[in-house]
Amino acid sequence: xxxxxxxxxxxxxxxxxxxxxxxxxxxxxxxxxxxxxxxxxxxxxxxxxxxxxxxxxxxxxxxxxxxxxxxxxxxxxxxxxxxxxxxxxxxxxxxxxxxxxxxxxxxxxxxxxxxxxxxxxxxxxxxxxxxxxxxxxxxxxxxxxxxxxxxxxxxxxxxxxxxxxxxxxxxxxxxxxxxxxxxxxxxxxxxxxxxxxxxxxxxxxxxxxxxxxxxxxxxxxxxxxxxxxxxxxxxxxxxxxxxxxxxxxxxxxxxxxxxxxxxxxxxxxxxxxxxxxxxx
Ligand SMILES: [Zn+2]
Numbered sequence: 001x002x003x004x005x006x007x008x009x010x011x012x013x014x015x016x017x018x019x020x021x022x023x024x025x026x027x028x029x030x031x032x033x034x035x036x037x038x039x040x041x042x043x044x045x046x047x048x049x050x051x052x053x054x055x056x057x058x059x060x061x062x063x064x065x066x067x068x069x070x071x072x073x074x075x076x077x078x079x080x081x082x083x084x085x086x087x088x089x090x091x092x093x094x095x096x097x098x099x100x101x102x103x104x105x106x107x108x109x110x111x112x113x114x115x116x117x118x119x120x121x122x123x124x125x126x127x128x129x130x131x132x133x134x135x136x137x138x139x140x141x142x143x144x145x146x147x148x149x150x151x152x153x154x155x156x157x158x159x160x161x162x163x164x165x166x167x168x169x170x171x172x173x174x175x176x177x178x179x180x181x182x183x184x185x186x187x188x189x190x191x192x193x194x195x196x197x198x199x200x201x202x203x204x205x206x207x208x209x210x211x212x213x214x215x216x217x218x219x220x221x222x223x224x225x226x227x228x229x230x231x232x233x234x235x236x237x238x239x240x241x242x243x244x245x246x247x248x249x250x251x252x253x254x255x256x257x258x259x260x261x262x263x264x265x266x267x268x269x270x271x272x273x274x275x276x277x278x279x280x
């Protein structure tokens with residue numbers, strides 16, 4: 001699942017490669033647009049974006065937002081992409097073989113294609129004139145890099161549950177998902193299942209510092225390892241997430257695994273003591 005560091009780098013690449021281009025056409029493969037695209041305007045995707053210029057691309061939480069300028073003066077439209085667990089964007093040459101589960105192909109002026117690939121068709125693309133109408137978007141909490149330690153503490157206060165669950169709630173803090181929550185909690189030496197209400201003031205400060213450093217360092221590593229291959233998700237550098245059984249980089253204890261499927265939690269039981277044991 002792309003989270004803040006990956007989407008930040010995808011945004012940077014697309015700002016260089018796609019902003020200023022015109023969308024010359026959209027091809028929907030296997031009913032892709034019908035499954036994935038929710039139009040909050042009266043228009044279908046193909047008619048709305050064909051001929052429009054990509055004026056800007058920004059990231060907000062786990063959304064990528066394209067500002068489109070259709071060929072009508074002063075109007076604009078947003079394409080907000082929430083890739084969820086399995087959605088990816090890819091830049092490709094037209095002749096390049098399509099990856100399996102490519103659902104949408106945007107042909108850009110200058111010859112490149114921007115493709116939307118989604119193994120399980122879980123992502124959502126919203127076409128909207130007003131971003132506040134996009135589900136889950138308007139309620140997003142602040143970006144981790146825009147929040148002070150004091151604001152962070154205040155944001156956490158209404159949430160009383162397990163700290164990992166709190167960190168991954170977009171309306172509390174935007175952009176953190178399952179993988180980076182594991183990394184941040186390991187860096188902060190906090191057990192993911194400790195209740196927010198049980199954390200001391202010093203532990204909340206540690207959590208804040210870990211969130212800043214983990215997300216900044218990960219963004220730098222992803223930038224190097226991803227390059228222009230924005231459909232890839234380099235994560236080998238992670239300390240604990242998806243590292244079950246490997247030695248903890250800090251103490252050597254084998255990394256533990258709790259949970260199953262897409263919601264697995266990895267942690268070091270030596271560095272991150274406490275918490276209720278569940279799902280074993
Ligand atoms: Zn450890």
